Amino acid sequence: MTSRSRVDDMVVVVPGILGSRLADAEGREVWGLSGPALLRGIRTFGRSVKGLTLPPDLGDEHPGDGVRPLGPMRDLHGLPGIGTLVDGYDGLLEWLESHFTLRRRGERDAADAPANLIGFAYDWRLSCRHSADRLAERVDEELGRWRGSAPERAEARGVLLCHSMGGLVARQYVERCGGAEVTRRVITLGTPYRGSLDALLSLVDGVGPAGMGLTALARGLPSLHQLVPDYAALITAPGEPLRHAREVTGLPGTDAALLGDAARFHETLRESGTGAAYGVEYVPISGVLQPTPTTAEVRGGKLTALLTIDGTDEGGDGRVPRLSSAHVGAARRPAYTPWERHGSLQNNTALRQALYNWLTPDPPVHRGPQDAEVPLxxxxxxxxxxxxxxxxxxxxxxxxxxxxxxxxxxxxxxxxxxxxxxxxxxxxxxxxxxxxxxxxxxxxxxxxxxxxxxxxxxxxxxxxxxxxx
The missing domain is CATH 2.60.40.10 (Immunoglobulins)
Incomplete structure (x- = not known):
């Protein structure tokens, strides 16, 4: 059995959009089936859409509908048209627990038992600001319990391991919710720090099978609007400079107020120096080489996606262009660039080996020969x-x-x-x-x-x- 590498801090895994199971006010799971049951889960979710659609002008609040997160998605999951299919997080959590001195709270443990591996679930419908507030509450509770469980843990801090939109939630927590004081490092896998064209395509083109109501749900999500490109990504006329989505009138499916609020959300994070002042290290990991929609032409209210920006193919992970996932804090380039697609980043073998650099103070351990990898x-x-x-x-x-x-x-x-x-x-x-x-x-x-x-x-x-x- 491979010896486990020492981790003194608390590791928090933060999923992306759609990556948390949700229950309604009666405790019934309304979003959670994955893996082989995913198709049945999509149909079940279709019957729940009306109750999950958010009211207008919600801002950063909870709608008070009783919906609550249950835990990270376990296996393959996704909704037609809202992003791509994404692998689950059980495999990642199990790998972390078996290779490092990390421990999750088991079913037989007391509710207040200390743990230093946390799977943080959140209501992915809502604003990233709201989810960051919930993350702050959870980290305060869990880290305090972990620090108090043994004298050698008194100086433990948080390491946030985030996939996709989870990195935006974590950055808001660090920069705006007091998290910088207790966070050592933020590791992000394919996080769209400058947005993703896929989100805008979902809003404009509509999503999901007809009659399910997914388009109405998607177009009212503050979170999905916060994933819209925060860079000039639209071609409105030949020879004209690229424009931001918020500058283009008449785009169907977009909410001008939500787009404006999303712009302020990103601007506030860009201008914040809180994380830097406390020495928080951002470790952006970007999938590369995969064909990735980066800009789009506006034609009669429709968008035609392009793989280039100003004639250059920036590449990315198939969903998030490299120019977006590498753009955070003082980082000028990604810390690591696996040739992997967005939905599988968290389970990429080479990336997992690279995580040793950021999770443990132990010196590198020989882990057996590895075949030379060929980028594809x-x-x-x-x-x-x-x-x-x-x-x-x-x-x-x-x-x-x-x-x-x-x-x-x-x-x-x-x-x-x-x-x-x-x-x-x-x-x-x-x-x-x-x-x-x-x-x-x-x-x-x-x-x-x-x-x-x-x-x-x-x-x-x-x-x-x-x-x-």
Whole structure:
């Protein structure tokens, strides 16, 4: 058994949007089914949408509807059109507990038992400011209990490990909610510090199967508006400079007041120097090389996404461009750049090894030989309909020696490894058929079928279901 590396601080895992299970006022879980039950969960959630839709002009408050978070999502989860499919957090929490001296509070433990590994769940519908206030309450309670449990823990501080929007919640906590005094480090995985075009596309184009009401829900979410690009991302006329979404009138589905408030939210965080004054270290981790929507052309009230900005392909993790996920605090560049897609960042093998640098004071320990990794650009759909062919394209960058001879494999779930067809020039193609309805992990590997480089996630929707609203 591998010895566990020492961690004296308290580690808090903060999920992204949709990453927390929710219950209604009666205690019924209204958002929480994941993994094999995800399709049933989406249908169940559809029946709950009316009760979850937020009233206008809510600001940073809770609507008082009794909805409360239960815990982080355990397995693959997502909603059609609101971001991409995302892996769960149980695997990450279990890995942290087994490789470091971190301990979660078990079911048989007393409610006040000390723990230094916390999975923080929050109501992802609401403003990041509101969620940051709840994070402050939770950290104050848990850190105080951990510090008081043993004399050597008296100086423990918090390390926040955040995925996607969770990093915005954590940054608000550090910069505006007093968290800087007790936080050592904020590690963010694909956090859209400058927003994500995907959020704007969801608002403008509408989301989810017809009749479910997801579009009305999405367009009223303060959180989703706070994910809209906070950089000039829209082309309104040939030759004209890029414009911010809040500067473009007539975009359907956007709430001008929420966009204005989101701009103030980001501006306040940019101008804050609280974290720096207390020595809080931000560690931004950015997925790279994956085709990522970065700007869009405005055409008749519709958006056409582009992978470039001013003619340059910045790349990213497929959802968040690198220019957004690396832009935080004094950091000029990402601390680490795995070639991974957004929804799988938290479970990327190479990234987990890199986490040792930021979680423990122990010197590096030899952990066995690792095969040399080959970076891959993977282009594959996030969703298909049952019966459709799943077409996955992988490209080995030309600066890799022998890039046109690298063998690339794809494995869907527990199925056999399939060798991608080599199209020449480092380009490879796989056409997978027969994927049953539900979410799937497609592991992409090089060198040998057992060495995973990255994971693509795809939701196979039941045939006969309609998209759009």
């Amino acid at each position: 650009v993977v282009d594959a759909p996030d969703a298909i309909v049952e019966g459709e062919v799943y077409e996955l394209r992988a490209t080995v960058p030309p600066d890799i020696p022998g890039h046109d001879r690298v063998a690339v494999f794809a494995t869907a779930g527990n199925g056999p490894a399939r060798t991608l067809n080599n199209l020449g020039g480092g380009r490879c193609l796989a056409r997978l058929t027969g994927l049953p309805a539900g979410p799937h992990r497609v592991r992409v590997s090089t060198g040998n079928a057992g060495h995973v480089v990255m994971t693509a996630l795809v939701l196979v929707q039941e045939s006969g279901s309609d998209d759009g609203e």
